[in-house]
Amino acid sequence: YTTPKQFIKDVTIKTKILSAAKGKVKLNIDFEKSTADKVVLNIFGNGEVIIKEFALNNSAFETEFDLNECRFWSCADPYLYELKIELFEDEACLDEYSIKFGVREIKVDGYKLLLNNEPIFLKGFGKHEDFPVIGKGLNLALLVKDFSLMKWINANSFRTSHYPYAEEWLDFADEKGFLVINEVPAVSLDFRKTNGATLKNHKDFIRKLINRDKNHPSVIMWAPGNEPNLVGEDSYYNGTGDNYWKEICEYTKLLDPTRPVTIPNCQRAGKDDPVFNYSDVISLNRYYGWYENPGLINTAVKRFEDEMDYIAEKYKKPIFVTEFGADTMPGFHSISDQMFTEEYQSELLKKYCELIESKNYTVGEHVWNFADFKTPQHFRRVVLNLKGVFNRTRDPKLAAFTLRKIWGK
Incomplete structure (x- = not known):
């Protein structure tokens, strides 16, 4: 132009x-x-x-x-x-x-997330821009399909995991009334390798994201990172992580003081992650019942409950569960709690939702993932990450109907 x-x-x-x-x-x-x-x-x-x-x-x-x-x-x-x-x-x-x-206001008040001074509970997904052949390329017909499926399942929000999406996603969210947690591509930072150049690059991405998307009413939170210290390095807790995230969060709030900031925490970083000190909303990615306690749904849910209670009591901030789920092969079935079956995914998501919605300090639940997506090759992946409640071509699994019922209450 x-x-x-x-x-x-x-x-x-x-x-x-x-x-x-x-x-x-x-x-x-x-x-x-x-x-x-x-x-x-x-x-x-x-x-x-x-x-x-x-x-x-x-x-x-x-x-x-x-x-x-x-x-x-x-x-x-x-x-x-x-x-x-x-x-x-x-x-x-x-x-x-x-x-x-759009004229609207978003803020945190105690354990509540308020939209226009009314409590809001986030229901939806971590997503990916992904589809056969086109990969992450923008496809407007697919965009319309995904929004129609999110509306069908009674979702009201999604996170742009783990990078800025095409602007058309936010334009459509503005028009259709979806709430967006907008994320920069700072995934699983390894603090053994971060330096001044990392911090500068990180700030540049935050500035570019906010400059591009600041006027979208659908964008209600900035996520300037995701799952830091995935490697579980002890040096992260000696002040290095605290200093880094203090500077990043303060910089984000300086550029835009009108929106809350959140950084999804991973299991390896634990329940005393420095990001909790500077997040307005505490976001948790948890896979009890999958990567830990595999096949034991009740044990997994109890373990997660104890952890959430500890974090809520210590930090006195609202908790948003930004990832939970289980890989599922469409067409695999079992009458017992058998991993990779449609019944196992459905039951795990149901139990997690019941737990999350029972707490007065939670403000939302985002299932990982909306649809199956392509990943780098790994012995844990059978061609795709199969945690979607829809398959890669958007056909529903059993869990999609379960969530539609839960979120339609």
């Missing part, structure tokens, strides 16, 4: 809920090499057209305004306003830019 010599370089929209029918919009606009003398804002929505004109005297502009009788963005009503920005010099239009936005 091309731009004029003077153009609208960046737009940042932040919103707040002021009352049951009033919202606030704060707007920051940066211009490139601008000698413009006027900016015009056109706000379309809820049956109204609001036009505001402002004089300009530099290359940045900031304003805020209230929307009365405001229609808030939510899962049930994902209403989007449209903002058109026009840049003028001597009444000649130099550039214009249009963007859709």
Whole structure:
């Protein structure tokens, strides 16, 4: 694409809920090499057209305004306003830019996650951009299919594990009312190998992600990492991990103080992971009943309950279970708790959901994974990671019907 010599370089929209029918919009606009003398804002929505004109005297502009009788963005009503920005010099239009936005507010209050001041419970999946032949390539028909399946199963959210997805995913989430935990590609950091260059690169990815996706109402949390210290290295706990994640989380909040930050923790990192100190929401990836306590669902659930209770009591923060699941071969069946069967996956997910939903400190459950996906070759993988509740071509396993029933309550 091309731009004029003077153009609208960046737009940042932040919103707040002021009352049951009033919202606030704060707007920051940066211009490139601008000698413009006027900016015009056109706000379309809820049956109204609001036009505001402002004089300009530099290359940045900031304003805020209230929307009365405001229609808030939510899962049930994902209403989007449209903002058109026009840049003028001597009444000649130099550039214009249009963007859709939703008025909503997300925050943590005690053990609760609040959307527009109402508690929200996250139901959904860790996903992957993956499909036969096209791999991670964007396919719009597949995107529509995946959202329709998530709607069918009564999910309301997903995590972009473990990298930024194509922008079309977030556009569609905005329109369909899905909540997104947006993740940078900082997976399983090995702190024996991290250095200053790692930290700089990590911050660069966070900045790029927030700059790209900051105006999407569907994005409710930033995940600046996933499963650090997967190798279980002891030196991670000598202050190295604490210092690293303190800087990363503070940097993320500096760039965007309007959204909570979370970093999914893995079993190897344990229940005293330094990421818990700096996460607004504590996220746990747990595979009791699979990688540990295989075949023993009741033992697995009790072990996880004890661990969650310990973490909630120690850190006094909401807990979000971001991964749990079991590999499943479609068509494998058993009347006993037999791993890899459809019945085993269904029962394990059911027991986990019952446990998670029984606690007053939990704010969500994301099953790993939405659909089977291709992985590097490994003796643990039979061609694919088979933890999907749909197979790679999106046919449902038994667990999909189980989750539909649980999440449809």
